Amino acid sequence: MxxxxxxxxxxxxxxxxxxxxxxxxxxxxxxxxxxxxxxxxxxxxxxxxxxxxxxxxxxxxxxxxxxxxxxxxxxxxxxxxxxxxxxxxxxxxxxxxxxxxxxxxxxxxxxxxxxxxxxxxxxxxxxxxxxxxxxxxxxxxxxxxxxxxxxxxxxxVKPGEKSGTGAPVPAPTDAAWRVEKHLSAPLVFRYSAVTWNAHRIHYDADYSRQEEGYPNTVQNGGLTMQLLLDAAVAHTPGTLRGFSARLTRPIYVGDTITLCGHAPRDGRMMAWVQDKDGHLCAQLDCEFA
The missing domain is CATH 3.10.129.10 (Hotdog Thioesterase)
Structure with a gap:
């Protein structure tokens, strides 16, 4: 192409x-x-x-x-x-x-x-x-x-190819706070219903594996950001005024993730998501007023 x-x-x-x-x-x-x-x-x-x-x-x-x-x-x-x-x-x-x-x-x-x-x-x-x-x-x-x-x-996906298998990056180890969250199938379903998201990788395991090469149904990235923002806001004084977010590695329905963050400094704070193996899956830079 x-x-x-x-x-x-x-x-x-x-x-x-x-x-x-x-x-x-x-x-x-x-x-x-x-x-x-x-x-x-x-x-x-x-x-x-x-x-x-x-x-x-x-x-x-x-x-x-x-x-x-x-x-x-x-x-x-x-x-x-x-x-x-x-x-x-x-x-x-x-x-x-x-x-x-x-x-x-x-x-x-x-x-x-x-x-x-x-x-x-x-x-x-x-x-x-x-x-x-x-x-x-x-x-x-x-x-x-x-x-x-x-x-x-x-x-x-080419025959036999797998998605989401790139080299992992380790998550930071100096978190000031941590919150564990289990990504149950009902939670992901309810988020998809609330946001009217019918992407089949989030609920159809056969489609996710056979058509897009994932090992399981995939966690919704919007839900990942929602949970991380909720945790960041709960651990930071002031009012959220902006953020930049980046998804770096797939997470799967049924996983337990850890939401982490640094202590706020000068109205800014970095937060991230790590999977059960300690790999960085998402990163968030927040600004508070």
């Missing part, structure tokens, strides 16, 4: 669409239950944790628009990148405010960049989406957050 962007894909750069959603109390309570919080503690008008905006604004495709991997087909919401496997890789987020329970808000999704290139593991394309979250109604069109999200598209 060529590292030159096709005219069709080039035409997608700069395209945008808007998704509106009511931040409903019932949805917030389902999210709270999934995260092992008291659902009854939330009321209309309450401010949500700053990073919870990522749990809303799902792209709702018609069933006929779903591809064999469970994602919407290429060209429905995202550019028709001609590579079959898609995984989240990282994000850069600036947070200005928090959503409130019961208000109407919107996400403007813009195709910021499409970068095809030859990587060590084969030909890939990196898609960067820029999501701008706004509160509507009585707050006008206040910007809540700007989220740049990277997804990597890869070639199909």
């Amino acid at each position: 060529s590292e030159t962007l096709s005219p069709e894909l080039q035409s997608w750069i700069g395209r945008s669409r808007v998704v509106e959603e009511e931040v409903g109390l019932s949805a917030v309570r389902r999210i709270a239950g999934m995260l092992d919080l008291d659902p009854g503690a939330f009321r209309n008008g309450d401010l949500l944790p700053p990073h919870w905006f990522t749990l809303f604004f799902a792209d709702v495709a018609r069933q006929s628009e779903i591809g064999p991997d469970g994602h919407p087909k290429p060209g429905v919401f995202l550019p028709p990148i001609p590579l079959p496997r898609r995984m989240g890789a990282g994000r850069r987020v600036t947070i200005h405010d928090s959503l409130r329970v019961g208000e109407v808000a919107s996400k403007t999704a813009e195709v910021a960049a499409i970068l095809p290139k030859q990587a060590r593991t084969g030909f890939i394309t990196v898609l960067t989406m820029r999501h701008t979250i706004r509160a509507l109604g009585r707050r006008g069109r206040q910007v809540i957050a700007v989220d740049e999200f990277d997804a990597i598209y890869r070639e199909a």
Whole structure:
């Protein structure tokens, strides 16, 4: 494949669409239950944790628009990148405010960049989406957050090839705090339901092994970041105002991971996820005010 962007894909750069959603109390309570919080503690008008905006604004495709991997087909919401496997890789987020329970808000999704290139593991394309979250109604069109999200598209798995088997990197050993979390199948299912994510690698073990080369069903990277952000916020004074995140190694449903972090310093803190073997799986750099 060529590292030159096709005219069709080039035409997608700069395209945008808007998704509106009511931040409903019932949805917030389902999210709270999934995260092992008291659902009854939330009321209309309450401010949500700053990073919870990522749990809303799902792209709702018609069933006929779903591809064999469970994602919407290429060209429905995202550019028709001609590579079959898609995984989240990282994000850069600036947070200005928090959503409130019961208000109407919107996400403007813009195709910021499409970068095809030859990587060590084969030909890939990196898609960067820029999501701008706004509160509507009585707050006008206040910007809540700007989220740049990277997804990597890869070639199909060759017969006998395995995914996620690159050389591991050891996690840091100087954590100031640690929290163990078991990634049970019901937890991953509930997160996928909350975020309307039907990617089959998260629940269909046969598909995950046979079509994408993983040894098991794969933990959802969004859930990994959610759990790590929750732990980072709980261990840091102040209000979360931004973060950058990077996923470095697959984690599998049924694993027990350790959420770790350094002590905050000058309003910044680094946190990470390590697997049961002490390998680095995700890293997070947070800014607090």
